[in-house]
Amino acid sequence: MTFSSLDDLKKHLVAARQWSAFPRQGNQARLPRMLGKGDCCPVGLARIPLWSLSDFRLMKKVGEGALSEVFQAMHIPSRTTVAVKLYTKASLTHFTRRQIEREIELQSRLRHPHIVQLYGAFEDHNSIVLVEEYASMGNLLRHISRIGSLSEAHIVQNVMQPVLQALLYLHEQGIIHRDLKPENLLLAGGILKLADFGTAINTRQERAVSRVGTLDQMAPEVLECPDRSDPQLHKGRIDLAYNTSADVWALGVLTHELLTGKAPFAQLTQQQTIEAILSGVIATVPLGISEAAQDFLSACLQRNPSTRPSVTHLLDHSWIQGQHGESRALLLLKSLSQASLASSVERHSSEESETIVCSLLASPEREEASSASPVKSKIVRAGKYMHDRLCSHESRTLSDPLLRDQQPCDAPKHS
Numbered sequence: 001m002t003f004s005s006l007d008d009l010k011k012h013l014v015a016a017r018q019w020s021a022f023p024r025q026g027n028q029a030r031l032p033r034m035l036g037k038g039d040c041c042p043v044g045l046a047r048i049p050l051w052s053l054s055d056f057r058l059m060k061k062v063g064e065g066a067l068s069e070v071f072q073a074m075h076i077p078s079r080t081t082v083a084v085k086l087y088t089k090a091s092l093t094h095f096t097r098r099q100i101e102r103e104i105e106l107q108s109r110l111r112h113p114h115i116v117q118l119y120g121a122f123e124d125h126n127s128i129v130l131v132e133e134y135a136s137m138g139n140l141l142r143h144i145s146r147i148g149s150l151s152e153a154h155i156v157q158n159v160m161q162p163v164l165q166a167l168l169y170l171h172e173q174g175i176i177h178r179d180l181k182p183e184n185l186l187l188a189g190g191i192l193k194l195a196d197f198g199t200a201i202n203t204r205q206e207r208a209v210s211r212v213g214t215l216d217q218m219a220p221e222v223l224e225c226p227d228r229s230d231p232q233l234h235k236g237r238i239d240l241a242y243n244t245s246a247d248v249w250a251l252g253v254l255t256h257e258l259l260t261g262k263a264p265f266a267q268l269t270q271q272q273t274i275e276a277i278l279s280g281v282i283a284t285v286p287l288g289i290s291e292a293a294q295d296f297l298s299a300c301l302q303r304n305p306s307t308r309p310s311v312t313h314l315l316d317h318s319w320i321q322g323q324h325g326e327s328r329a330l331l332l333l334k335s336l337s338q339a340s341l342a343s344s345v346e347r348h349s350s351e352e353s354e355t356i357v358c359s360l361l362a363s364p365e366r367e368e369a370s371s372a373s374p375v376k377s378k379i380v381r382a383g384k385y386m387h388d389r390l391c392s393h394e395s396r397t398l399s400d401p402l403l404r405d406q407q408p409c410d411a412p413k414h415s
Contacts (some may be wrong), residue, residue: 035101035128037120038108044078045131051122053129056084062138065198067096072134082119085130092128099198100128106175107197114166116186116195135186135193143187144258152293155258156320159185162192163251164320167311171244174204178222179213180250182257209240216265219249220278221305245305248314252300256282259289259297279303292319 032052037045045051056073062083063070073084087100107118117133137143140159144150150158163185170177178199186195199212210233211218211225221242226234234240256264264283265273276282280303285294296319302308314320 032122032124035104035121035123036108038118039111040117040133041119042078042080044080045075045082045119048077051120051129051131053124053127056082056131058084065196067091068198072136073131075131081134081136083116083132083134085132087128087130089123089126089128097128103198103200104130106200106202110169110197112166112169113191114162114193115169116188116193118197132195133188133193135188135195137187137190139183140185140187140192141182144182150258152259152290152319155255159192159258160255160320163194163254164311164315166194167244167247167251168315170200171247171311173202174244175200175202176208176242176244177247177250178208179217180247180254181214181217182254203241203243207235207238207241208243208246209234209237213250215270215273216263217250217253218277219246219305220280220303222246223274223277242305244311245308248300248308248311249305251311251314252282252297255293255297255300256285259285259293290319292317292322295319 032050034050048055055076057076058071058073060072061069062072068085068087071084071086073082074080075082092100104118104121108120110118116135119131119133121128121130123129163180167177167180177194177197178201179196180194184194184196186193201208209225211222211227213222215223219242225240225242253264260283265276268276280301282301285297296314296317299309299317300314309317
């Protein structure tokens with residue numbers, strides 16, 4: 001079969017229902033295709049088999065990346081507030097398209113109180129759309145700049161512990177986030193959550209051999225890799241492969257910024273930053289930082305990735321345990337308790353929510369007993385902490401059908 005023009009070819013493909021390579025012109029009706037739904041998709045969204053961009057009211061732009069824009073949005077049929085991450089197909093290459101597909105595949109399977117949930121994704125003729133949990137309070141830096149400096153106890157309890165829990169969950173599955181930074185730590189209902197899995201990789205499925213992420217947070221072994229230009233480029237280079245230790249380095253950079261108020265390479269040029277990272281020379285922390293905090297920082301920022309501790313060991317570090325430290329079981333109980341309240345906090349006005357979050361960051365719950373208290377009494381207190389809040393939230397949820405559609409996920413299936 002021959003065609004006299006490109007338009008004739010397009011008409012034939014449309015008629016055959018095979019046309020999707022180019023966007024249609026005008027405002028013709030689109031036929032979107034679901035790319036998948038996450039395990040934690042709210043009931044109001046999950047019951048709708050096919051999503052369309054016209055079902056979402058884009059309310060305001062809350063972020064953007066090199067290829068995407070992120071909006072606060074309302075899913076009109078279910079009245080669910082979500083974040084919509086919008087990729088324009090015209091700006092995508094084969095490589096970036098594959099990158100987005102990997103992001104969807106990976107994030108849709110994640111289920112943890114301190115990780116932003118991907119509810120689902122779909123595409124139409126113009127866009128690829130990711131629908132995610134909405135974090136109304138923005139990223140961590142916004143609140144730190146308002147509150148001012150935080151004590152080490154506040155940093156550990158309200159930032160480091162949640163981040164370490166999220167990383168432990170990822171690393172146990174062989175997943176490297178590869179872009180851990182304050183901008184990707186969001187607050188949803190006062191709960192800190194790790195976001196943006198656009199550069200994440202599952203090392204059980206493929207080797208991590210590319211230079212990706214944000215320069216200031218890149219580990220030396222990542223910086224030594226070539227820039228990626230093709231999904232399969234250098235996959236056979238075992239000598240280039242790096243692992244979850246790259247996230248531990250980025251955690252050290254984050255810790256430095258929280259302790260000092262600025263990133264360790266903030267005053268350097270790009271070339272100076274590259275040289276500093278490759279040499280392992282990191283800016284010193286000021287006087288007044290505890291020895292335990294300095295030891296934690298030094299351990300994370302080891303030049304040799306094989307000498308950096310794992311996240312499991314960092315959770316047991318004296319700095320983490322010393323700030324009214326709690327066992328991993330207790331931390332999980334508190335995470336679940338906090339997650340049960342997250343959607344409730346989200347429904348306050350912006351001003352009320354801002355006050356709540358700042359209070360959570362600046363005044364963590366005090367432990368009545370010392371770190372030497374029996375484990376049993378700690379578990380009882382944490383259990384009561386969770387029970388009281390779950391009961392309070394459940395009584396309101398059962399009477400409100402809209403809240404029933406937005407209940408948080410169950411506990412993650414890991415120890």
